[in-house]
Amino acid sequence: MKKRVLVCGGAGFLGSHLCEALLARGHHVLCLDDFSTGRRSNVAHLMSMPRFSLIEHDIVEPVRIATDEIYNLACPASPPHYQRDPIRTVKISVIGSMNLLDLAARLRIPIFQASTSEVYGDPELHPQNEQYRGSVSTIGPRACYDEGKRCAETLFFDYQRNHQVNVRVARIFNTFGPRMQPDDGRVISNFIVQALQNLPITLYGDGSQTRSFCYVTDLISGFIRMMEHPGPLPGPINLGNPAERTVRSTAESIIAMTGSSSVIVTRPLPEDDPKRRCPDIRQAMDLLTWCPNTSFENGLKQTVKYFQAEIGAGEYGGHTKIPA
Helix, strand or coil, X not given: CCCEEEEECCCCHXXXXXXXXXXXXXXXXXXXXXXXXXXXXXXHHHCCCCCEEEEECCCCCCCCCCCCEEEECCCCCCHHHHCCCHHHHHHHHHHHHHHHHHHHHHHCCCEEEEEEHXXXXXXXXXXXXXXXXXXXXXXXXXXXXXXXXXHHHHHHHHHHHHHCCCEEEEEECCEECCCCCCCCCCHHHHHHHHHHCCCCEEEEXXXXXXXXXXXXXXXXXXXXXXXXXXXXXXXXXEECCCCEEEHHHHHHHHHHHHCCCCCEEEECCCCCCCCCCCEXXXXXXXXXXXXXXXXXXXXXXXXHHHHHHHCCHHHHCCCCCCCC
């Protein structure tokens, strides 16, 4: 059945890919964004489609839109962006979620929440499953995002219990792909931008900390499977790639793929930066029949090509050709 779907944060990295996927399924997509971190260029290619509508709005203000489903992806997700105005970050996660949950309750429609693996903090359990309650600082520089998302989860399940709202909550692990912002401060984007310019590649810590990188289209298929699941789900579900990699090996892979002359330099590890991050995705596999299927190498190739165009890599001379 074709639906009218509201995607909040739809002009962001993940949101724009979700809008594309929903349009491909024949739905009418209402892309809502305040453009604080989302970019119009991410959805420019969709503007001519009759089933796509762009709405500029801040979810901290009440949302009054007729829709059949809501996906809430509206929140800055990279440290430089969410730390720029930490109080506003909390407002988006908490007040914004309440506004969308109120809308879902009034319309009696399902609502999806893009939560995060950051709710696990610097984990003491490895890999992280959904029953693990996390090790999170409430007062550190990352707390505005981590605690904001934790509070949003609480709201979602309170609305489920008290107002019978049909909620779907995904805990997203590190994701990469085209439309990441060059200045978003994430591992993959930082390393690619530095490598394409033959600049020193900055490792925070000694590079032994780990991440698990999921290609964006794999993640988006998990979102849609969660929303389309016919029955109630038991709680938050991890979505990510369980293939764990060290940050240093990631930098080395990017240097090799780009043919860069960059050298690796180290800096102190930021406060509260997690040492290991890897999802246990057994629930997603069992309940959603979902697992990622794009290899890190293939995803990285597409991401590097995107950044070549994004930053005009040809200007920097040499070592930027990516094999077909």
